[in-house]
Amino acid sequence: MIVFAMKNDFHTALIAYYKVWDYETQGIHVWGLAMSIGASIIIAGFTALFGAAVLVMGQITIKFLIDSIHDLRKTIGEIAYNTLYLSNVYDIEDHDTPEVNRTGAKPDEASKTLRDLACRINSSAKSIYFYDMLAYFQILPKRINIENASVNLIGWSNGLSNPRNHDSFRDRIMESLDIKMPSPPPKPKIKTG
Numbered sequence: 001m002i003v004f005a006m007k008n009d010f011h012t013a014l015i016a017y018y019k020v021w022d023y024e025t026q027g028i029h030v031w032g033l034a035m036s037i038g039a040s041i042i043i044a045g046f047t048a049l050f051g052a053a054v055l056v057m058g059q060i061t062i063k064f065l066i067d068s069i070h071d072l073r074k075t076i077g078e079i080a081y082n083t084l085y086l087s088n089v090y091d092i093e094d095h096d097t098p099e100v101n102r103t104g105a106k107p108d109e110a111s112k113t114l115r116d117l118a119c120r121i122n123s124s125a126k127s128i129y130f131y132d133m134l135a136y137f138q139i140l141p142k143r144i145n146i147e148n149a150s151v152n153l154i155g156w157s158n159g160l161s162n163p164r165n166h167d168s169f170r171d172r173i174m175e176s177l178d179i180k181m182p183s184p185p186p187k188p189k190i191k192t193g
């Protein structure tokens with residue numbers, strides 16, 4: 001830092017390394033060089049310590065908050081995928097017919113998948129610190145919606161033998177987690193001549 005000190009200036013002492021232009025002798029003087037090296041070492045030490053503290057706090061935030069939120073979002077994405085993929089799997093005797101089971105998934109595999117998703121969404125939500133605060137600011141779904149989705153996933157898993165309840169479970173899951181069903185593309189208009 002270069003400071004130009006004029007005659008009769010009331011502040012000429014500086015803590016760090018400095019150069020002062022002295023108008024009386026018209027020369028450059030370096031004052032406090034030994035203090036400057038010590039101060040530089042102390043400042044560098046504090047900077048390194050502060051940098052390490054920021055790194056540690058960042059890693060803690062990533063490990064305990066961001067990774068947990070990512071796991072929950074990933075689980076919700078898998079639920080969205082499976083609500084569409086498993087929507088026509090029923091546990092009836094002729095489940096290999098194309099009209100009933102177009103995905104090729106077996107009902108017992110579908111049941112395990114739905115139950116696994118119900119358990120994972122609950123465990124993911126419970127592992128997030130400050131969940132209620134994040135849900136309040138609508139960063140995450142409300143805890144009651146997570147619980148409703150979990151209950152309906154288990155209900156769907158248990159109710160694969162009854163196709164009539166099947167859609168109601170799926171619809172409640174999608175409503176709880178705010179999953180939108182893709183709409184079919186519009187039909188092309190045919191011009192008649």
